[in-house]
Amino acid sequence: MSVVVAPFVDAEHPADPYPGSVPGHSYVHHGGRGWPLRPDQAACAGWRVGRRDLDDWLAERDAPPVAARVPLLTYGSNRNPAKLTWLREHLGLPGPVVLIRATTYDLAAVWAAGLRARDGQRPATLCARPGAVESHAVWLATPEQVLALDRCEGRGERYRLARVRTGRVVLEDGATVDAPWAYTAASQVRLPLLVDGRPVRCVDIGQSDALALRGEAGPDGLDVSEVDGPPRADEWPDRLFVYGTLQPGAAGWPLLAPFVVGPGRPATLPGVVHDTGRGYPALRLDSDDLVPGQVLTLRDPAAALPRLDRYEGEEFRRVRVRLPDGSVCWTYVWTNLDDLHRMPALPHGWPVT
Incomplete structure (x- = not known):
């Protein structure tokens, strides 16, 4: 007997205020809907949509398997379902998006020094934070999806694509992701905003209070190596x-x-x-x-x-x-x-x- 997995729609997880609402589970997103994922080592993908191997589910939609995707740590709006639809409509994001819940250690999403030009909201940026434990997500991204994200994040201008060697990232199934890819600050406006000399974690205050913050840009403290060109799935x-x-x-x-x-x-x-x-x-x-x-x-x-x-x-x-x-x-x-x-x-x- 098959397991029926009810999809959810974007309206259940609004994008505003930034960073938007996030499902409390791993999911795959396509066509304005998301389907919960559950870990299963017996599946070639390591994940299932109901009883379906995620790789088989992706193949039915002419999408690359999990093995052809890179683990991209996402800590801001890119884990919000409505944002994914915006990326499809405005930046040509192709294919199903696979997002796996992750716990990060000694890393934190903090408020950035500058505001977003698109809507004036304050975005998140990543920084080293010893002792911090936070819940984020790892996007198993195809190279074509990374290109769309490059345009969204202003790669080389606002953010850079890098391998992050600070801290530890553990997926919902217990797998450790070594040196995940992530977008980290490349300019002053995306460096952490320091208030009284300290960055402010996104989990501590919301967007409205973040807009009122006053301080100066400071270092993110991350150990990273910037990626030259597109990431390759075979590297990890x-x-x-x-x-x-x-x-x-x-x-x-x-x-x-x-x-x-x-x-x-x-x-x-x-x-x-x-x-x-x-x-x-x-x-x-x-x-x-x-x-x-x-x-x-x-x-x-x-x-x-x-x-x-x-x-x-x-x-x-x-x-x-x-x-x-x-x-x-x-x-x-x-x-x-x-x-x-x-x-x-x-x-x-x-x-x-």
Whole structure:
């Protein structure tokens, strides 16, 4: 029996006053409506719309899967459903938007020094704030969606697109996002407004009171590296979970070895490995069993992963998975579940020979 997921409409979450109303759950948004998401490690996307794998839901709308999207930390109006519709109507934002609730540590959304030219409201900006714990969202964005956001945020003028290494970002499912992309201050008007020498958190006062604030622009204290050009989904994460022929000492290791930094570490992943009978194993994720393997760090994942994709071929699909410790890795799963039902499971993993 299928689970009916009732969508919500933009009117339930008005955009004014800035930063607007935000749903209390992760959601996917398209055509003026949003659908709640729930985490599920058995889904290739890691998320479901009702019983549907989010990747399948996206494919039905000719949209890229989760693995082709970058994690963009959003802390202002870009997590408001009505704002998403505005972006579609005015800046050509394409396709469904995937927004995952996230908790940030040692980071804060604070009021910026300048006002928005569009409506005179005071926008948010990101800053370092030791000890702060806040609720925000991570937008799993396609490169085309980032281009629309670049125009909205005035990339290179008001904000810059950067990888943020300050603090910690943990998704609703417990996954940790290392160095997420985010729009951070690029000019005086988007630096934090310091009142009596301190930034003012957006959670502490609303828009009307924020407009009355008086102070001066100050540093955001963030450790960031500005992004040159469009972000690439293959850049995150820089870790790969291997359980078969790509393990050190196995047949595929010579292809992978030049891209690996340092020694691997033992790890387990919820799932089951099957014997294909062809000299290599096949992984499926819909199980509470634990598959043993290794986590390897890649020197240049954007260069390594396309080569590994060709090696694995069309029988396998590269997805992001969450390990029990919350770290996110790439791995390869078998694409045809009907095949797996005819293949014997390997209860102790795949031995390296």
